Amino acid sequence: MKCPGCGREIEWSTTNRWRPFCSERCKLIDLGAWIAEDHAIPGEPVLEAPEVAAPAPSRRHHH
Numbered sequence: 576m577k578c579p580g581c582g583r584e585i586e587w588s589t590t591n592r593w594r595p596f597c598s599e600r601c602k603l604i605d606l607g608a609w610i611a612e613d614h615a616i617p618g619e620p621v622l623e624a625p626e627v628a629a630p631a632p633s634r635r636h637h638h
Contacts, residue, residue: 580605
């Protein structure tokens with residue numbers, strides 16, 4: 576199979592600790608692309624949940 580990072584031919588093996596990548600470098604480059612949102616899974620955009628407003632502090636009247 577080919578490394579999804581650099582395209583180099585690699586053997587799919589349980590002894591390859593970086594699979595499906597050929598090396599830690601390719602794995603980290605791919606992770607960085609996900610974090611930077613250069614990669615995305617197709618689909619409908621997810622709307623952020625509205626923030627819940629904290630209740631106002633209670634005001635006690637002292638007489």
